[in-house]
Amino acid sequence: MISELKKSEFYKCKYMLYEQGQLEAKAVVEGINPGRIFVDDIESPASGLIWLGNNDGFFFIGDERNEGFNTELNHFIDTVIILEARKVGLTWFEGIGNHNKWDETIIKVFENRNLGSWNQRVYTLQKKDYKGNFELTIEEGYKIVKISKTLFKNSDKSIENIEFLHSKIVEFWSSPERFFNEGFGYGIVYKNKIVSVCFSGFVVDNVHGVDIETLEEHQGKKLAQKVAIAFVKDCLENNLVPYWDCMESNKPSIAVAKSIGFRNVFNYIGYEFKFE
Template identity: 90%
Template sequence: MISELKKSEFYRCSDLLYEQGQLEIKAVVEGVNPGRIFVDDIESPASGFIWLGNNDGFLFIGDERNEVFNTELNHFIDTVIIPEARKVGLTWFEGIGNHNKWDETIKKVFENRNLGSWNQRVYTLQKNDYKGNFELAIEEGYNIVEISEILFKNSDKSIENIEFLHSKILECWSSPERFFNEGVGYGVVCKNKIVSVCFSGFVVDNVHCIDIETLEEHQGKKLAQKVAITFVENCLENNLVPYWDCMESNKPSIAVAENIGFRNLFNYIGYDFKFE
């Protein structure tokens, strides 16, 4: 029977994690970032899946050959997950294996779901690989600022769209305080609006997973690259390791990462199906 773990029980999944797997999974299990965990056995889990707190997917962990768990998945998703997912506006289930042995299992379990797939690439940057000496000057009217507590609180109401920053941080973090204790971040401001952000979305030890977004009307100005370089330089100065996870089809994002010096660490496949 699939059951949900309490946060205080997440540690029971530590031995199920693949060492070379996604950073986000470790961040949730270690309690750094929010998420929910569902397992086959609360006392001694062998298989399970993690619902990331930012609603960016369901990641399968542990034994992919666990038939008891696998045969219950469809019913559990239909009766428990989908109703709750709809409440937060999700219309698709996105499933990812913590290791590639899950790929065949996911395809088999969801073979009647009109399953689609996509490819992801994961990069990290070490200090020796960083291609420095970038020109950080950006178009007139744009300024790079640190995402500080003062900026976040916006007490002087100087930022007109502060809810953009609030929503981005709180997608990944249980509270602003947790982010400021654990994370790093920068934004680009134009005419009293935050138009681009780059910050630690998930953190495990000294590894910081980059979350980056530029508002559509300000794209094409290399703002993402400029703010990412600022973020990366801060990380390297403080012995932190930047981690970049992006879709293989996102050529601009890959170009930014590779131009800075990120190296491809591993790749994985994501699977999705639409809620009926």
């Protein structure tokens, strides 16, 4: 029977994580980023399903050949996950194997669903590869700022769209305090509005997963590159490793990563089907 672990029991899943696997799964198991974990056996789990706290997907961890877990997955998703997903407005299941042996299992388990897939690429940046010959000058009127507690609180109401920053941080973190304790970030301000952000989405040890977004009306000005460089420089100065995870089809994001010196370290496949 698949059951949910209490947060105080997440440590039981550490040995199931693939060492070269995704940062997000590790961050939830370590209790740094929010999420939920469902396992085959609460006392001695062999296989599990991690639901990321930002509702950005599910990770399969542990033994991909665990028949007891695998045969129960469809029923569990239909009777538990779908009900919980509807509460948060989620209409798709996006599943990812923590190691690529899960791919075959996922395809087999969900063969009766209309299963789609996409390719994901992971990049990291080491100090020796950093292409630091960039000017951080940007168009007049745009200003790069560090995301500070003062900026976040916005007590003086100087930022008109502060909810954009708030929504981005709480999407990944259980509280603003947790973000400021574990991560950091930069933004670009234009006419009293935050128009681009780059910050630590998921964190494990000294590895910081990059989350980056530029408001649509300000895209095409290389703001993502500029704010990413500010973030990356801070990482390298503090011996932190920036980790960039994006869809293979997201050519602009990959172009930004490569222009700074990120190197592709591994790829994986994501699978999806619509909740009925």
